[in-house]
Amino acid sequence: MTEVVMWVSVGELCQCGGFTEQIIVEAVDHGIAQPAGGNNSADWMFDTAGAHWLRKAVRLHHDLEIDWIAISMVVDLLQQNESLKRQSLAFEQQLGRFID
Amino acid sequence: MDFKDYYQLLGVSPDSDSKSIKTAYRKLARKYHPDMNPDADAEEKFKEVAEAYEVLKDTQRRAEYDELREYSSRPDAGFEPPPGWQTNNRFNGTESTHFESDFSDFFNSMFGANGSEPEQRSRGSRGQDAEIEMPVFLEEAVSETSKLVEYLIPVYEAGQVNEVKKSLKVKIPAGIVDGERIRLKGQGGYGQGDAPHGDLYLHIRLVPHPLFDVEGHNLVITVPLTPWEAALGAKVTIPTLTGKINLTIAANSRAGQRLRIKGKGMRTKTGNGDMFALLKIVMPPSANDEVKALWQSLAEKAAFSPRKEWSN
Numbered sequence: 001m002t003e004v005v006m007w008v009s010v011g012e013l014c015q016c017g018g019f020t021e022q023i024i025v026e027a028v029d030h031g032i033a034q035p036a037g038g039n040n041s042a043d044w045m046f047d048t049a050g051a052h053w054l055r056k057a058v059r060l061h062h063d064l065e066i067d068w069i070a071i072s073m074v075v076d077l078l079q080q081n082e083s084l085k086r087q088s089l090a091f092e093q094q095l096g097r098f099i100d
Numbered sequence: 101m102d103f104k105d106y107y108q109l110l111g112v113s114p115d116s117d118s119k120s121i122k123t124a125y126r127k128l129a130r131k132y133h134p135d136m137n138p139d140a141d142a143e144e145k146f147k148e149v150a151e152a153y154e155v156l157k158d159t160q161r162r163a164e165y166d167e168l169r170e171y172s173s174r175p176d177a178g179f180e181p182p183p184g185w186q187t188n189n190r191f192n193g194t195e196s197t198h199f200e201s202d203f204s205d206f207f208n209s210m211f212g213a214n215g216s217e218p219e220q221r222s223r224g225s226r227g228q229d230a231e232i233e234m235p236v237f238l239e240e241a242v243s244e245t246s247k248l249v250e251y252l253i254p255v256y257e258a259g260q261v262n263e264v265k266k267s268l269k270v271k272i273p274a275g276i277v278d279g280e281r282i283r284l285k286g287q288g289g290y291g292q293g294d295a296p297h298g299d300l301y302l303h304i305r306l307v308p309h310p311l312f313d314v315e316g317h318n319l320v321i322t323v324p325l326t327p328w329e330a331a332l333g334a335k336v337t338i339p340t341l342t343g344k345i346n347l348t349i350a351a352n353s354r355a356g357q358r359l360r361i362k363g364k365g366m367r368t369k370t371g372n373g374d375m376f377a378l379l380k381i382v383m384p385p386s387a388n389d390e391v392k393a394l395w396q397s398l399a400e401k402a403a404f405s406p407r408k409e410w411s412n
């Protein structure tokens with residue numbers, strides 16, 4: 001049985017291309033992900049959702065060459081968009097049951 | 101190997117200055133970036149554009165590319181680099197996009213770290229993370245369940261990309277919610293040389309259920325009632341994910357009303373979510389003369405109009 005993990009450490013993120021501890025601190029400062037694990041950034045842990053948005057943010061920061069304020073806005077809008085899409089699908093499904 | 105016209109890919113002329121190249125790249129990157137554009141072919145287009153920019157943004161690499169471009173305009177079929185070609189500006193991928201491992205053969209042969217110096221690539225890069233969607237049935241999400249995951253992982257061997265089929269048995273934790281991601285450490289793309297493998301992420305997608313809708317950790321079931329059950333009250337049997345329960349419908353219930361059934365929702369880390377019975381009133385498909393007469397009598401005796409406020 002394969003081991004399932006729900007957390008990613010800063011050290012593990014830094015093994016992925018584009019990540020450095022400084023970039024992670026910058027992304028956290030802009031509210032892109034919320035770490036657990038205290039004040040020392042080297043000890044931070046992110047849940048898998050946080051790590052997902054950090055990866056997206058770092059990709060966008062590099063590939064589109066835009067600053068962190070713009071990235072945090074883009075990530076915020078992407079999250080809103082994802083949540084609204086999910087909500088809309090759920091409402092559609094419920095409405096279908098209700099008007100059948 | 102085909103020659104790649106990077107100027108054409110970015111839609112700029114070969115004598116464009118670096119500012120125009122940057123502007124063209126940014127415009128196309130915004131359009132095709134896979135984090136911004138969900139179209140299936142957007143990622144492929146973005147990779148091409150990113151590859152072109154990777155070469156043209158660097159003055160030295162661009163000069164080398166221009167030399168190759170000049171050479172490629174010879175009428176011979178296909179493209180082969182000039183004899184003894186070697187870049188002085190080898191790409192190491194450390195500052196580039198996360199898609200660099202998918203750059204074309206042309207790029208890898210001319211500028212890539214895995215071109216003529218395979219040992220350079222083996223020094224380092226960790227395998228890429230991979231993500232796949234994992235459909236999970238609601239019944240499976242109620243308790244801890246194990247699922248078989250089968251997926252393909254690209255493997256780079258001797259300058260070629262082959263896909264290897266992998267299968268894993270994975271324990272899905274109880275109380276998993278739609279959209280959550282599970283990390284399987286070291287099950288992603290293979291690392292180069294001694295570098296660690298990437299991770300595999302399972303993106304959980306709850307399969308739509310024929311009876312239940314999911315709202316966070318709560319479940320919603322739409323309960324059809326006859327008009328007289330709604331008016332007079334009733335006892336109905338409701339299915340849940342773990343069996344059936346009896347639900348008392350109060351007299352004078354309304355369509356759209358939600359009745360809370362505590363603890364019959366999805367598992368959470370601290371307990372169970374709730375189930376909500378959403379009431380829906382269904383008219384009988386047809387009425388015989390006797391039933392019609394009863395409706396008529398009800399209409400006269402109830403003296404109720406739901407559109408009363410429209411008459412003001």
